[in-house]
């Protein structure tokens with residue numbers, strides 16, 4: 001028996017929606033899974049060579065953890081061919097795609113009949129926050145809250161370009177979380193959450209000008225993390241007049257500018273000439289989440 005599992009990349013936070021807001025984008029991790037004698041993960045795309053090829057692979061570990069939650073001690077062995085155009089450790093949700101792929105893998109192999117809600121609960125408990133796993137699973141934009149259980153709202157998004165500006169260096173989420181403050185005063189919390197509240201209202205109304213303005217006012221993470229991305233201020237300044245707003249994608253180091261096809265056609269070539277070492281990648285929202293097909 002064989003299956004295809006295709007999981008979209010995600011961008012998280014969108015400015016002040018820290019750990020709570022995420023959007024699925026049209027880059028994908030794809031797995032071709034065939035029952036086999038022993039576990040083997042075969043990387044078929046550039047940049048995946050470092051990933052473990054045996055049971056050490058995160059996808060297997062998540063699949064096994066999911067299986068155990070439903071009383072299974074083991075999984076039938078598989079050969080898993082992995083194809084991906086999502087750069088790893090760049091703030092585009094690669095670890096969340098591995099988590100969603102692992103849950104889907106367990107569902108296929110054990111014929112678990114899980115709803116989207118059950119999968120989201122499992123994935124969020126593993127990741128600790130829903131902002132990447134939820135849109136990878138459900139597509140579109142998902143605004144979520146997690147404390148023992150997930151509360152969430154799904155908002156499809158159309159006609160917007162997410163221009164990813166991807167540097168050639170990695171930034172591990174763990175390192176980017178280590179620079180954040182341990183606590184906020186009551187006053188700071190009220191200020192920071194009001195920016196997030198307006199951001200979410202703007203997303204729900206498709207008011208990209210307001211969302212962009214809120215990206216410039218985030219208190220939660222960007223002011224602390226921008227020192228980890230040396231070109232941060234120069235890029236934000238370069239794009240500022242043309243785009244709705246620019247934000248640190250997830251934990252970085254990728255920056256994403258929220259913009260339109262018209263601006264991309266008019267400005268992208270100039271920007272690429274000014275910063276040729278950065279990978280400028282216009283992306284669109286993927287409004288479908290993970291797709292699993294039995295072959």
Ligand SMILES: Nc1ncnc2c1ncn2[C@@H]1O[C@H](COP(=O)(O)OP(=O)(O)OP(=O)(O)O)[C@@H](O)[C@H]1O
Nearest residue numbers: 058088089090091092093094095098172173250251
């Ligand atoms: N296809 C995959 N198979 C196995 N492990 C993976 C896969 N994709 C990502 N990972 C694991 O996830 C790690 C990257 O996780 P990390 O949270 O640091 O970055 P990210 O998920 O790309 O970015 P962010 O969380 O900021 O969006 C990789 O180093 C690897 O260990």
Ligand SMILES: N[C@@H](CCO)C(=O)O
Nearest residue numbers: 012018019173250251
């Ligand atoms: N919300 C997370 C996304 C990356 O896991 C962060 O910014 O750290």
